[in-house]
Amino acid sequence: MEIRFRNNTASTASVAVMFYSPDGCAHDGQWGTRGWWVIGPGGTAHVLNTGNRYFCFYAETTDGTVWAGEFGPIYIYAGAFDSCLLIGSTAAIGKVGTRRVDTRGNDTIVNLNR
Incomplete structure (x- = not known):
């Protein structure tokens, strides 16, 4: 399934995701983390292909x-990152909670609205 984000705000948005990745993150929490996709106002970005029904x-x-939630938390960084849920670093600028999305097995566009 393709996961896309659409920025329906008047400001630039930055997006980070957490996704099920048992092969890549087997010993580090089973979930991968990636960021950042920078999406201008009205823009769309393809951020992930996944076979799992859920992502955050x-x-x-x-x-x-801010769009945040109760899942994770994930470590975030000032620049681009590609890691696993349980891997942190002194380079992290913080930890944030994420929102879960149920794709129901379909391609999904997450609309960022105020």
């Missing part, structure tokens, strides 16, 4: 709007 995301805009 964290997003924030340059004007301070």
